[in-house]
Amino acid sequence: MLKVSRLSKSYGLPQGTLSVLREVNLQVAAGESVALTGESGSGKSTLLHLIAGLDEPDSGEIVLDGKAMSGASEGDRAQMRREKLGLVFQQFNLIPSLKVGDNLSFQARIAGKLDFAWLSELAGRLGLADMLDRYPEQLSGGQQQRVAIGRALAVKPSLVLADEPTGNLDEATADEVVRLARELVARSGCALLMVTHSTRLASLLDRRVHLTAGQLT
């Protein structure tokens, strides 16, 4: 499913180069959910961005579903993102000018993978069925994040990448959102890589990896 090998990334700063990732290796199998933990500033987001093709690594390889994300052109990377990846961020990053229903189906529609049955099942399971005509601003934080998760899953991706998706939510809501996410991921047979601070939330997933000093343990 996802295979990251010897991935390195450093940032050039006026004070010198900052090596954030040093030959990182990681494998995630289909249907598996993995928690990525690490201190603030350890490079978790950087790793996620690289996997999503939002940024380019200095060296190393990222292969998703047998296709190399690293080294692909921008257009190819955008296409892989559209079709194979679901992204969930801490900021919900919904499109404020579109209604909830349109937000939910947005990525699936631009990927040309719209499946109404799946979409309505998602809406039902996420408890959004009667909010589809509202605008994002009319939802609570937990509800908005559920829309974001739904948007990521609607495209039936191979991998969902979530970067502290519960950072803006209270504990009870966070638990509920992660449980839902895990359940739906398992249901659709895709993999989940989720960044979190919380060991409690990490324990809800299948496996946990920890990032320190640019290396995964």
Added chain:
Amino acid sequence: MTALWIMRVLLSHWMRHRMQLATLLIGLMSATALWSGVQAINQQARTSYDRAASAFGGGNTAMLLPGDDVTVPQSLFATLRRAGWLVSPVLEGRVRIGERSVRLIGIEPLSLPRDAGPAPGLSDAKLLQGFLSPGGQTLIAPRTAADFGWRADQVLTTESGERLPPLQLAPDLLPDLLVADIGFAQTILRQPDRISRFLIDPAPGGERLPLAQVAGSQLRLVEAGSESDLQRLTASFHLNLTAFGLLSFLVGLFIVHSAIGLAFEQRLPMLRTLRACGVSASRLVSVLLAELVMLALIAGVAGLACGYLIASALLPDVAASLRGLYGAAVPGQLVIQPQWWIAGLAMCVAGSLVAAAGALVRVLRLPLLVSAQPYAWQLSQRRWLIGQALLATAILIAALAAFRFGTSLLTAFAVLAGALLGAALLLPVLLNVMLRTGEAMSRGPVALWAWADSRQQLSGLSLALMALLLALAVNVGVGTMVGSFSKTFLRWLDGRLAADIYLVVPDPNRAAGIEAWLRQRPDIDAVLPAARADVRIGGEPVELFGLADHATYRDLWPLLEARANVWDGVRDGRSVLVSEQLGRRLGIKLGDRVRLPTPSGDWIAEVGGLYADYGNPKGQITVNTDQLLQRFVAAGRTRFGLRVKSGAIPEVMRELESTFGLGRRDLADQATVKAESQRIFNRTFAVTSVLNAFTLGVAGVALFTSLLTLGQSRLPQLAPLWALGVTRRRLAVLELCKTMLLALMTALLALPLGIGVAWCLIEVVNVKAFGWRLPLEIFPGELARLLLVAMAAALVATLLPMLKLGRMRPVALLKVFADER
């Protein structure tokens, strides 16, 4: 001390956002520059009217004017003085010197009222002495002398052979004017013992007998301070300029408003931190105010400098059109008064405070804690649109009321302003409806997003779009008006200038001989004698114009409405023709009777027709030449219009010159006169088109800055799309299409609005201002061209921000997703 430190914190923002600072300053500068430029021109013109009015019996001095006739006998002077009237006689006329016709004023310096006369030129004792010396002197403004190529002490000779006293330069004198002692003037003007008017000394004198008892109906009293003819005539011209200046100022303020809005938006976290650190809201606002005033002063001074340059560049054209249209002499060199600087700076500061008011209020109300909810755009946009619609409706209703019940030129402009403002406020509402329709009809998700997102962007872009709408509508309106005017004017010129050659014989004694010579030539089809005389009707100077009875005029004269067989009535002296504007001013209708005072008694005639007399500030009545000459014997049969066989015009002109020694100033062919009229016409509207272009340019800048500022604040909306797999290039193209679509919709709405403006200008403003009405003509080619220009301006304004987006480094987009936002 803390205030200074807070100021430093606030200013640090500008250091990191230089472009934004530049935008703000450019907006303030262009607003101030256009406004103050126009004001400088107006001020200059007004000052010269005032000087004209205060000189030798303009509107600022009380005076006695002839009742019916143009002049009165000098014997009245002594009669008046004896009756206790402290008056001073003035004779005025025009003399021909070389190629020029110059106004000559004869005065009597010793009796001249202090506030009226001596001021320009004669306040100097030495000057007065020379003026009173036996040989006398002719005063002239140094600039005028230089313009005409005359020197001090030169002795000028008029065309009829009279010698003027030697020239003396008088620095304060009005331009285009000669002043001599009244004795000399009477000889030079060949008006012995005649007086044009008496100036009344305001110094409290003794008892004076009632005027009617002293002079009967020969004289009438005109009080001081009543508006001068020039002021009245030129008021609308200046009102036009002022309206343009104000519009540019408003468009400039749009820029300032959006720049300030963005700066506050971006500094919100900083302001919040300052508040959290214990700076009170009022403290913060006062420092922000100080910052704003400082920036406004800097931009204001620069703007005034630009305004000065604009005014000096435009002034020669304005002076030329004022001279061409109204005969008003305005010096072509700009003189700036200190009030202008102060008023300009005050306007700039006040304008920026108004533009920033909304942002300042937000700072006062700034909540200290950021709510997790994103900005509730949906709800607030609804409220905003409803507010806009209500305000627009109120303004439009007021405009309608002004149209329905208003009578003055000012209300006419109020109608125009109300219509424009109402339409501008309504623009976002209309665009919202259009975008909603597009959204409902769109299929693909990205298209759906594009429509919906345009709707969300509306509030940010609407000010710039309103500016674009206003600028375009005014351009269309003024362009259509000028175009209609130009087309009508050319047609009208064809009618008015029906003869092929115009001839004025300078020496009346030779006129009969020349006429006989003309009549026996085979290549001249018709000799049409014309004549003119001046009368006063209802206290207003009116020009009587005599036409021969001939098919040329029967076919071509630009009659607007007429009775049947009007020309027969005109030939017999039973009917006269009245110019449209005179008819409107005096409320004369077809079929009314008018009384024309003539030296041989009153001439009572029926108004047989009304005709177009565009561009003539003076009222005019057209009669038959023979009828006129019978009643005004002194007028002389010296003017002729000639119909010449085609091709013979140059030959006839040459022979007239060689046989009778007639010069270029006595003879004119139709083509030259037409070309000259058109030249004056074009020059008049050159100013308008320059201001038009400026306004459109400023609107373009407004669009550009709004897009640039929006581009930065829109990253959070665009980054998720990019993360979901829409490439940057595609995003940029989408953004470009969206903005162009909005601009196109705005431009399309501007066309009907502009035609409405033209209608308002033609049917309301022009009629009130000038007294004539034009047919409205629409020029589709012109409209298409303007549409293209507007779209090109929008494209240029959009391109840079979009290129920036297309080339944006992913890092910048990634920042949106950073947790520590």
